[in-house]
Amino acid sequence: MPEDQNIEYKESWRDEYLKWICGFANVNGGKIVISDYQNLNDISRETATRDLKELIDRQLIKSSGQKGAGAFYTLL
Template sequence: MIESQHTEFKRNWRDDYLKWIAGFANAEGGRLLLGIADDGNVVGLENAERLLEDIPNKVRDTLGIVVDVNLKRSHNLCFIEVVVEPYPYPVSYKGEYHYRTGSTKQELKGAALDRFLLQKQGLHWDGVPVPRLTVNQLNTTTIQLFKQRALTSSPS
C-alpha cells in the first residue's frame, strides 16, 4: 500500500486529522487509515475500540458530515479505516477549507478558495451578481468591447 490522492496513513489519531477528512470530503473522497506507518506497514492501534465511537462523533460535531469508520485487522494488529465520500457542498474545519490533492492536504486560501466555493455552488465568477450595482453604473463602451472580443475569440 502507498499513500495517494485517495489514501492517507497515520500511526495514531489526533483531532488535527479532521482537516484531512475535510480535505477528502472537498475533493474526490478517500480513506484515512489509522495504525498504519508511512511505509504502508500496519503498526496497530491500542485504543481502536474507543476510536470507533470517538471519530464518528468528532467528525459529525466538527465537520457536519458522516463518515464510515471500520475496524480492520492484519497479523493480529488492529487498525481503523475512515471512509470519506466526496461531498457536493463545501466542508469546513473551524472556518478553514482543506482539499486533498495528490498525497497532500492543502488549505485553500485567496483565489483558490474563491474558485473552490464558486465551483461547489455550480457558479462561475462571471455569473455572480454584484450587490447594489445599477444599470446606470455600467460602462456601455466596455460592454461592447467585451462582446466584440467574445464574438471573435469564440469557436464557430
C-alpha cells in the first residue's frame, strides 16, 4: 500500500476514536479518564497515552493537569 493511503487510513481510524470519546464524555459530565479510553478502544495503556497526547496537541481535549488516579481529560 502506498504511504499516502496508509496515512489516510490512520487519520480516519483516529477520527473514529474521537467520535467515541465525544459520546463517552457527553454521558460522563464531559470527562474521560485514560482507563476508560483504553477499555473503550481495546488498546494498550501506552497507545492510549500516545493518542490522548496527540488529541491534546491538536487542541481537541485538555488534561486536568493531575497525574495518576485523579487525572482526566475534557473536550475543548
